[in-house]
Amino acid sequence: MATHQAPVIVWFRKDLRIDDNAALAAAADTGRPVVPLYVLEPAEAGTGALGAAQRWWLHHALEALAGNLSGLGAPLVLRSGPADAVLDALIAETGADTVHWNRRHDPSGMAIDRAIKAALKTRGLAATSFAGQLLHDPTRLLTGEKKPFRVYTPFWKALERAGEPQEPIDPPARLAALPEPLTSERLEDWRLTPARPDWAASFREVWTPGEAAAQERLATFVDRAIDGYGTDRDHPALDATSMLSPYLALGEISPARVWHATRGLDAPTGDLVHFRKELAWREFCYHLHFHFPALAEKNWNDRFDAFPWEERGEAFTLWTRGLTGYPIVDAGMRQLWRHGWMHNRVRMITASFLIKHLMIDWRHGEKWFRDTLVDADAASNAANWQWVAGSGADASPFFRIFNPILQGEKFDPDGTYVRRFVPELENLDAAWIHKPFAAPEAALKSAGIDLGRTYPKPIVDHARARERALAAFKALKAD
Ligand code: FAD
Numbered sequence: 001m002a003t004h005q006a007p008v009i010v011w012f013r014k015d016l017r018i019d020d021n022a023a024l025a026a027a028a029d030t031g032r033p034v035v036p037l038y039v040l041e042p043a044e045a046g047t048g049a050l051g052a053a054q055r056w057w058l059h060h061a062l063e064a065l066a067g068n069l070s071g072l073g074a075p076l077v078l079r080s081g082p083a084d085a086v087l088d089a090l091i092a093e094t095g096a097d098t099v100h101w102n103r104r105h106d107p108s109g110m111a112i113d114r115a116i117k118a119a120l121k122t123r124g125l126a127a128t129s130f131a132g133q134l135l136h137d138p139t140r141l142l143t144g145e146k147k148p149f150r151v152y153t154p155f156w157k158a159l160e161r162a163g164e165p166q167e168p169i170d171p172p173a174r175l176a177a178l179p180e181p182l183t184s185e186r187l188e189d190w191r192l193t194p195a196r197p198d199w200a201a202s203f204r205e206v207w208t209p210g211e212a213a214a215q216e217r218l219a220t221f222v223d224r225a226i227d228g229y230g231t232d233r234d235h236p237a238l239d240a241t242s243m244l245s246p247y248l249a250l251g252e253i254s255p256a257r258v259w260h261a262t263r264g265l266d267a268p269t270g271d272l273v274h275f276r277k278e279l280a281w282r283e284f285c286y287h288l289h290f291h292f293p294a295l296a297e298k299n300w301n302d303r304f305d306a307f308p309w310e311e312r313g314e315a316f317t318l319w320t321r322g323l324t325g326y327p328i329v330d331a332g333m334r335q336l337w338r339h340g341w342m343h344n345r346v347r348m349i350t351a352s353f354l355i356k357h358l359m360i361d362w363r364h365g366e367k368w369f370r371d372t373l374v375d376a377d378a379a380s381n382a383a384n385w386q387w388v389a390g391s392g393a394d395a396s397p398f399f400r401i402f403n404p405i406l407q408g409e410k411f412d413p414d415g416t417y418v419r420r421f422v423p424e425l426e427n428l429d430a431a432w433i434h435k436p437f438a439a440p441e442a443a444l445k446s447a448g449i450d451l452g453r454t455y456p457k458p459i460v461d462h463a464r465a466r467e468r469a470l471a472a473f474k475a476l477k478a479d
Pocket residue numbers: 233241242243244245246248249278279280281282283285342343344345347348351369373375376377378380381382384385388
């Protein structure tokens with residue numbers, strides 16, 4: 001193949017979109033043939049082992065991406081194996097002299113990318129990386145002393161001062177392709193989706209993966225839901241948040257596209273700023289993870305290393321199954337199982353319950369969420385778990401222990417959310433919906449509840465659990 005016609009490989013990772021994809025747009029601009037590639041890297045490498053729920057999502061995201069790329073004229077090539085070996089083989093096969101990708105920011109992924117870039121350069125090949133996963137580069141958004149931010153509020157202020165994130169780029173109109181199609185592995189052979197049993201069937205009640213669905217969700221949110229977001233976002237029964245997190249996690253939509261879609265919106269300023277502040281939380285988590293790569297494994301605050309965690313045991317299993325006897329906790333854990341997603345307020349309540357009521361190490365919860373969330377994200381998951389535990393950067397203090405009854409009464413006052421996910425409590429009067437264990441026998445009976453049989457009694461007593469957690473924390477402080 002003549003040198004000037006050497007194709008450009010575009011290596012897709014957590015940027016499974018054609019819109020606002022700088023690596024793809026730059027490849028299209030060369031006018032040379034484009035080879036879009038997705039590599040299923042070994043579990044321990046690259047973007048990190050994806051959990052089961054996100055593997056389901058990945059399957060459908062790749063299907064959608066492949067369709068979009070075919071529409072542009074360049075079919076997606078699927079290959080599995082270590083990324084360096086896959087790229088070497090594809091370069092040899094196609095005569096490509098340039099590889100493009102959008103930067104990822106997880107420590108293991110970055111290490112692989114650095115090594116590949118260096119190896120390609122020594123062979124006289126070009127490896128060019130672009131921005132796209134974040135609004136701002138973690139090496140640039142720093143404190144006045146050029147240090148990483150450890151506290152969110154100054155981070156947000158710096159992000160505001162940094163000005164508008166870069167303008168999103170529209171998808172290319174057309175891609176030049178190689179004259180002969182390349183061999184590609186079959187997506188079905190990757191077995192990303194569960195077969196028997198198909199536990200992901202219920203995900204379809206709420207989710208349509210793919211870039212088009214992401215754009216649609218964004219448009220709907222911007223049209224309707226953002227109005228009132230600031231207050232409604234805490235109420236899990238309301239459809240008040242964007243539900244864009246799984247699309248952002250695998251990059252089916254870019255944060256810049258989301259940010260700019262809210263520009264000039266006719267929404268009350270408070271709501272708009274609040275929404276942008278949430279996007280900035282995502283950003284903060286990524287920047288933390290970038291600067292502190294052990295965020296998912298180690299307590300940020302090492303004083304917590306001495307915390308007397310309980311064994312994982314039976315209580316952990318009951319928590320994962322939504323059988324703790326605290327309805328708001330159980331509803332959250334069952335929403336997670338049924339839809340691969342949980343409302344943010346309830347994520348905080350369920351995480352707090354595991355860490356503080358059951359005194360189980362946050363890392364077990366982080367792993368469970370990573371396996372079951374369709375939006376699992378190494379940075380956001382770890383940073384938020386550590387935030388709840390009190391061990392993280394700018395964390396909620398440990399002694400702030402969520403009362404699952406009061407939280408339920410405040411944020412799900414008539415129990416709509418609980419009834420949706422814990423049907424055995426469906427007919428219980430709102431007065432008792434968050435504390436069936438305190439309900440008079442007659443109220444239980446008329447709702448068809450036999451406590452301890454149709455719905456569990458609480459696995460721990462709230463007041464006693466709270467005291468135990470506080471005592472453990474106090475002992476820790478005294479060390
Ligand atoms: P919206 O309210 O519409 O917010 C818009 C976007 O802002 C979200 O899509 C998300 O990208 C970002 N965002 C919002 N809140 C947060 C936050 N607290 N931290 C970081 N980013 C945020 N989010 C993940 O994307 N992946 C995770 O693995 C994850 N694990 C979490 C674990 C725990 C224990 C907790 C308390 C929170 C976790 N979150 C995680 C953050 C948050 O719950 C979700 O991002 C949010 O619920 C997604 O819903 P949404 O898209 O409707 O959010």
